[in-house]
Amino acid sequence: MNLTVRQACAIESAALHNPNFDVFVLFTCPTRRPLSIAQKSLINAIESYSNVQFRQLDVKRYAKGTPVEVWIKKGYVLKGRFPVHHTSDLLRLISLYRYGGIYMDMDVIVLRSLEDVPLNYLGAETFDLLGNAVISLKPNGTGHEIAELFLRDFQINYNGRHYVDNGPALVTRVVTAICGVKLVKAIQEDSKTCRGLKLFNSTAFYAIPWQQWEHLTKPQYLKDTMEKTKDSYLIHLWNKVSSRGLIKVGSNTAYGKYAEKHCPKSYAAAGEYF
Numbered sequence: 001m002n003l004t005v006r007q008a009c010a011i012e013s014a015a016l017h018n019p020n021f022d023v024f025v026l027f028t029c030p031t032r033r034p035l036s037i038a039q040k041s042l043i044n045a046i047e048s049y050s051n052v053q054f055r056q057l058d059v060k061r062y063a064k065g066t067p068v069e070v071w072i073k074k075g076y077v078l079k080g081r082f083p084v085h086h087t088s089d090l091l092r093l094i095s096l097y098r099y100g101g102i103y104m105d106m107d108v109i110v111l112r113s114l115e116d117v118p119l120n121y122l123g124a125e126t127f128d129l130l131g132n133a134v135i136s137l138k139p140n141g142t143g144h145e146i147a148e149l150f151l152r153d154f155q156i157n158y159n160g161r162h163y164v165d166n167g168p169a170l171v172t173r174v175v176t177a178i179c180g181v182k183l184v185k186a187i188q189e190d191s192k193t194c195r196g197l198k199l200f201n202s203t204a205f206y207a208i209p210w211q212q213w214e215h216l217t218k219p220q221y222l223k224d225t226m227e228k229t230k231d232s233y234l235i236h237l238w239n240k241v242s243s244r245g246l247i248k249v250g251s252n253t254a255y256g257k258y259a260e261k262h263c264p265k266s267y268a269a270a271g272e273y274f
Contacts, residue, residue, distance in 0.1 A: 002029075005270045006107060006237065008042040009263035013110040013234075015049035016262065020115055021102075023052045026091065028059055038271065045265035059087065066097055067151045080160020089166045090154055092135060097147035100139025107239035108133065108205075109258050111232055119143060121198035122171060123205035124184045130175055132167040133236050134205045142195050149174050175199070203231055210238040216255040217245040225254035246273045 003011075015023045025046075035043065046052050063072045068090065077086050092103040102114060119138045125131040137143035153174050159165035172184065179187045179194045187199050207229045208215055215221035216237060229235050235258060247256050249270055259267045259274055267274060 002039065003042055003046075005042065005266055005274055006239070006243075008046055008266040008269075009259050009274075010104065010106045010108050010110070011046050011052060012049065012263040012266045013108075014104060015046070015052050017110050017113045018115050019051060021051060023049070025052065025054045025106075026095065027054070027056055028087070028091070029056070038269070041269040042266060045269050048265060057091075059091070062091070062098075063094055066094055067148060068094070068155050071155045076158060076160070080158075082160070082163055085163065086158075086160065086166050089132065089170070092132070093147060093150045093154060096135060096137045097144065097151055100137050100143055100147075102136040103134065104234070105133040105236065105239075107237040107242070108234045109237070109255075109262050110234045111229070111258065111262060114233060117233075118198070120146075120196055121200060122175065123200040124202050125168060125206045125209070126184075126202065128172075128183050129168055130172045130184055130199070131206050131236070132171045134234070135171065142197065146174070146178065146197065149178070200233075203228075204233050206236055207232045208235060210241060213238045213242040214245060217242060217247050217253050219252040222252055222254050222257070226257070229254070229258075248272065249274050 011023060011025055014021075060072055063069045072090075077083060077090060080086055095101075096103055100119065102119070104110070114136075117136075119136045120143050121136045122130050122132075123134055137147050150171065153170055154166055157165070157170070157173070175194070175197065176182060176184070176187070178197070181187055184199065187194055202209075208225060215225045216235065235255075237255065247253055249256070249267070249272060256274060
C-alpha cells in the first residue's frame, strides 16, 4: 500500500465530515513494504481518525457468492487495456452488492456530511451521463437489486478496450433502463420514475467537468471555481488528467484551499507540493 497525498486527503475528508460512518479503504496489493517517512506521516494522519479502517482483499475471494464470481475466475478483466481501472470499476460494484453504503473514488475531497442523505443515489456528470465516482445503494430492496443489475451488465457488456465503458457508461445504461427514459436530465426532473433512486445534478459531485480540471489547480480560476462548488457535497479531481498538475502548498488555488480546510492533517504532512 502506497498512498499519495491526494488519496490521503480523500480518506481524511470523508472521515472528518462523517464521524458516525466507518470509512473503509480497500486495496488489493498482495505485499507489504517498509513505509518511507513521508508515508508514515500520511498513514498516521489518517489513522488519527477512529472511523477509518484499512482492508486488504483478494479479488476472487471477494467476488465469491456474487453474480460475477465465475466470470472473475476466468480473468477477463485482467486481459483488457485498463486492468487496474476496470478492476476498480468492478470492485466498487461488488462492495455495494455485498454491503451497500456509499462508494467514493480516492480523487475527491468531501466538503460536507453525507450522513443525513438517504442511501440510493448517484450524480450526473452531464445532462446525459451519470458518474461512477460516487455511488450510494442500500444493502437491501431496490439498492441491492440495482447493484445486482450493475454486476450483470458489467459481465455481459464488458469492454476491455475502452476506458469509460465499464464505469460511467455502465451505470448510465442500467439506470436509464430502470427508469424507462433515455436522458439523465429527464430522470432528474421526476425522481419518482426511478424507483426511489435519487439522481443529483452535476453540482453535487461533478461541478467542475474533467475538461476544466485546471480550474482546480490554477490561481486565476480560484474565485469562479469556489463559486461553482459552494453547494457541492464534494469535488472530484479527475486524477487521470489532474495528477500532472502539482500544487505548491500554500498556493492560492481552489484545490489547495479546500485541502487545507477539509483534510488539514494530510495537507500538513504533504511537504512542498500537494
